[in-house]
Amino acid sequence: MPRAVAGPEIERLIQLLARVPGLGPRSARRAALHLIKKREQLMSPLASAFEEVLGKISTCRVCGNIDVRDPCSICVDETRDPTLLVVVADVSDLWALERAGAINARYHVLGGTLSPLDGIGPEDLNLKTLIERAHDGTVKEVLLALGATVDGQTTAHYVTEMLRDSGVAVTRLAHGVPVGGELDYLDEGTLAAAIKARTSL
Amino acid sequence: MPRAVAGPEIERLIQLLARVPGLGPRSARRAALHLIKKREQLMSPLASAFEEVLGKISTCRVCGNIDVRDPCSICVDETRDPTLLVVVADVSDLWALERAGAINARYHVLGGTLSPLDGIGPEDLNLKTLIERAHDGTVKEVLLALGATVDGQTTAHYVTEMLRDSGVAVTRLAHGVPVGGELDYLDEGTLAAAIKARTSL
Known part of the structure; x- marks a missing residue:
């Protein structure tokens, strides 16, 4: 003090x-x-x-985003692709994806990742409405935009299993070399993933 | 954007x-x-x-400090030495000196330093009330706690000249090696000043 x-x-x-x-x-x-x-x-x-x-301010009852309206500006945006649902752990991830401007879809904010060590289980995440949204007949693909961490991957695995019978395609972000990244600063795991997912020119 | x-x-x-x-x-x-x-x-x-x-919030009419009362908490503090007036350029300098807790005096905030290049002249600083306070019969010493920069030193020189006939002692902060500072990172000017002002042990 x-x-x-x-x-x-x-x-x-x-x-x-x-x-x-x-x-x-x-x-x-x-x-x-x-x-x-x-x-x-x-x-x-x-x-x-x-x-x-x-x-x-309130939490969007549809997707879990934070906004001054409910449903949020993104959920009511008719110009967005209604067949693609991007699952993120936190509103900060949603903001990061929106900033990148690379996708024009709707989101679903889980409010965290599964973390047995921190005592965060499935019941603590916004999963119930995700199942409902995945089964609404409009959504064709659920893209899991979760961090490449243990907790993120655990959560991705859990959600994939949860949606196995839903008939929607479940995808994840690609792993690889960050744009602008130098190879000799990258860890082995990323390099191995980038080699495995190599694309032809 | x-x-x-x-x-x-x-x-x-x-x-x-x-x-x-x-x-x-x-x-x-x-x-x-x-x-x-x-x-x-x-x-x-x-x-x-x-x-x-x-x-x-308002600016103290006595010293130029910023506070929610006017005169400010420091000016009305009876436990402070009324004979010593510490002149600072900005409220941030006052806060820094108060944080150090090394002096229990009153302050006078100039609101800047003389800077011909930036068009800041004596009329832009809180100097008029400083002369009045220095002549009030109570103040015995005016300590110029101004930065060791060209502008700070120009201002110190100006204030010293201004108070020459006031009868109060005008002092400045010592120059020297910062406590915790390594000699080989110090500039020549500081080292020269520290040697010149050396004290016996």
Whole structure:
């Protein structure tokens, strides 16, 4: 606990800012001072943005995404391919895929991955609605966009088994060399996967 | 401008967070998602802290410090030595000195340093009240806690000249080896200053 340098109201602001990911105790002070100096241009709009999000935000009952409307903007977007369902562990993964702009599909957010060590079992994930959506007659493919980690792969395996009798195709992201990646920095597992899945030119 | 990944309200929150020092476009997304997930524990208290600070914050009319009261907590603190006035360029410097806890004095915040290149002249700094305070009969010493930069030293020189006839002692921070600092990483100027100001053991 660093020494208080300002009145309790400003110290409280600094302490709260220090809990924002990306900011530490030192940068929280810098951020607080900047916010105070730019209170008209930044702190006040940020306070309004907080209030707006706080008042409206909810979890989409269809896909588990976070949005200010329910169903979320993606679920009601008619321009998206309704036959492809992309399964992600977290909203941050959904955002990453949307940022890439490589796919125009709907999503299903599990809310985590199976992790026996952390006590996260199937009942803790958003799986029930995934089964319902996979059986709705419209979905033809479920793409498991899960991390290439033990937990991610365990979850992928579980979901694949779960959807075995559903009649939908279950796919996963390709493993391989990251674009821009140098071979000599890559681990053996990735290199082996990239060799196995090599494509002809 | 990265691709929008969420509704306009959340995108606006991300854009505002990206303007907080310490956060960039990428970490702003992570911060926004964390704030949304921890909305009860973090976003809501932060919104209240913003509102509280926004409603009360002001610049101390005595010293130029930023606080939710005017005069500020430091100026009204009777336990502080009233004979010593520490002159700093910015509130962040005041906070740094308070964090160090090495001095129990009052402050005077100039609001910047003289910088002809940036068009900052004496009339842009909080100098008028400094002269008044130095002449109030109570202050015996004015410690110039300004950076060892060209602008900082120019300002120190200017303030020293300005207070020449005031009868108060004008001092500056010592130059020398930073505590914990390695000699071979230090610049020649600092080493020369440290040698010149050497003390006997």
